[in-house]
Amino acid sequence: MSPGDDTETATKSAPSLFNKCHKFFDKSGDYAKTKDADLYPYFRPIERNEGTSAIMNGREIIMAGSNNYLGLTADPRVKEAARDAVAKYGTGCTGSRFLNGTLDLHLRLEERLADFMGKDEAVLFSTGYMTNEGVIQALAGRNDIIFSDKDNHACIVQGTRVSMADTQRYRHNDLDQLEKLLKRASEDRPDAGKLIATDGVFSMSGKIARVPELVELANRYDAALMLDDAHAIGVIGPGGRGSASTFGLKDDVDIITGTFSKSFSSLGGFAVGDHDVIEFIRHEASAHIFSASMPPANTATVLKCLDILEEEPERLERLWEISDYMRDGFRNLGFDVWDSETPIIPVVIGDMNTCFQFWRDLLDNGVFVNAVVPPAVPPGQTLMRTSYMATHSNDELDKILDAFHKVGKQHGVIGSNGHAKTNGHHPKGHHLNGSANGHLNGSANGHSAAA
Ligand SMILES: Cc1ncc(COP(=O)(O)O)c(C=O)c1O
Missing domain, CATH: 3.90.1150.10 (Aspartate Aminotransferase, domain 1)
Structure with a gap:
């Protein structure tokens, strides 16, 4: 015993908070087996x-298990763009967009994305997850109602939680149920703001959301419509412009979000919409204001991928x-x-x-x-x-x-x-000569790349 030792102090046993952790790793459990x-x-x-x-x-x-849809993560042109950005701007931004973390590259990418998606304005986030969480948290609050598809990605679910809004989940793609919920909400709480949030392409099934009917319901019940196009941009619609464009409805969808971690071979995310809405999100989304901005290499990567998507x-x-x-x-x-x-x-x-x-x-x-x-x-x-x-x-x-x-x-x-x-x-x-199936040019299914 050395001086200063407190012989009275009880040995600390594992806090009961961690019981679930120990149980998870139990040697006889499924995980261990x-x-x-x-x-x-x-x-x-x-x-x-x-x-x-x-x-x-x-x-x-x-x-056969990535989201690298355009196959650009290993493209030498993309790698070179990332290397050049590191040489010019360094490896990280060390601050949020709000303070010291805005690069001219970020502004260029926002302009480019707004233009590509045919919307007023774009705002970047540091991941796709943060994009959806941040947009929903910024737009919906205690007095609002969110209608969310049960198969939506976890980050939309997280957004609904942090927003504190009343969240009503409808069965996957069940727009009859959605309509009932919207109708009841309009009758019971006519002053509440309403947001319909759905994946544009569902990440497990590869199914496209029923955008035309969603647009109609949003219009009828004064709801904003938000599509998470993480698996759609750079994948479906004319030139890869996503699920709303697939149906020619980009102007009818209020907010479209996307990620750079899939077809754009990088990390980060963005939302596009009308000027006022995006400016509001820029100033109100916690995930945007209180987290460091996209690193230079990631940003330059996306710009190069957009070039390639448009050129090829x-x-x-x-x-x-x-x-x-x-x-x-x-x-x-x-x-x-x-x-x-x-x-x-x-x-x-x-x-x-x-x-x-x-x-x-x-x-x-x-x-x-x-x-x-x-x-x-x-x-x-x-x-x-x-x-x-x-x-x-x-x-x-x-x-x-x-x-x-x-x-x-x-x-x-x-x-x-x-x-x-x-x-x-x-x-x-089957041979991959393109002529075997009749719907590669978009005429039959309406959602091919060339549609
Ligand atoms: C539908 C959907 N939205 C958002 C995200 C989150 O994107 P990120 O990985 O860029 O954070 C994912 C990622 O798997 C996704 O599948």
């Missing part, structure tokens, strides 16, 4: 990334061609891919155990995808969320289908002859 069997599909390190291929666990895999429209055409090819391929093998309409293609697997083992077997066959389990999907509907890049080669796509074919049969997810459940022809019978 999955880890021990090396089936845990999350937080897997990537050791090198070339876009469509990457190194994991020391071996090369085909990447064939990228979007290729992305759509690939999406159709893969959807057909999975269906022909007998897999259920829900009603995906975009480069996000969910492949339904079933129970949790099969899901983890399926994921691991795909990895062992050289294909990386995302394993999705409840609560992100309903129980028994676990899935492999696959997603595609404009830069995937035909050979890589066929390898992905071959791996799914093999592992799907092994686990009984598809019939023993693999592709018997639909029309039975092997996906390799």
Whole structure:
């Protein structure tokens, strides 16, 4: 015992607050069992990334589980733009846009995005998550009502929580229910401000929101309409302008948000809308004012990606061609891919155990995808969320289908002859020449890249 030691002090035991943490890591629990069997599909390190291929666990895999839709993360022009920005502005902004963190690059990007999206003005945030959280928190308060699709991304949900507004969630894409809620709110609380918030493309199903009907409901019930186009901008609509443009309705949607972490190969996010609304958000969104601004390299990356998106429209055409090819391929093998309409293609697997083992077997066959389990999907509907890049080669796509074919049969997810459940022809019978399916030019489904 040395002088000063307090022999009376009780040894500190773990605070009961942490009981849930210890329980989570209990050796007999699901988490530990999955880890021990090396089936845990999350937080897997990537050791090198070339876009469509990457190194994991020391071996090369085909990447079919990113949001790198335009395949630009490894583009030499984009990398050069990022390097040049670091050389000119340094590595970070060390402050928020409000104070010392505004660069001329940020202003240029805001102008460019407003112009690209055909809206008055744009405001940048440091992530897509912060964008949705910040926009909702700024616009909606205690006296307002938010109507939110039950399948919305977590950051919209978080925005509704921090806003303190009355939040009413409607069943996924159930606009009849939405209308009932809007009607009742208009009768009961005629003075409350109303906001309808929805993903423009749903991140797990790859389904596009019903924008025309949403616009109509918003107009009828004096509600503002906000679309989170994280998986839509740079992916769908004319020139990649997103879900509202897909239906020719950009002027009818009040606020469109987007992220730079997907097709724009960077990190950050933005919202576009009318001048007054965006200026208000700029001054009222906590996430904008009290957090450091997008680093220079991230900002320059997005500007370069926008150049490439505008100069190389064939990228979007290729992305759509690939999406159709893969959807057909999975269906022909007998897999259920829900009603995906975009480069996000969910492949339904079933129970949790099969899901983890399926994921691991795909990895062992050289294909990386995302394993999705409840609560992100309903129980028994676990899935492999696959997603595609404009830069995937035909050979890589066929390898992905071959791996799914093999592992799907092994686990009984598809019939023993693999592709018997639909029309039975092997996906390799499809050729990526663009002429096989009639809706690549946007005329049939109205939402292709070239529409
Ligand atoms: C629909 C949707 N919105 C917002 C985000 C958040 O974007 P970020 O990763 O840029 O924060 C995501 C990311 O997964 C998303 O899927």
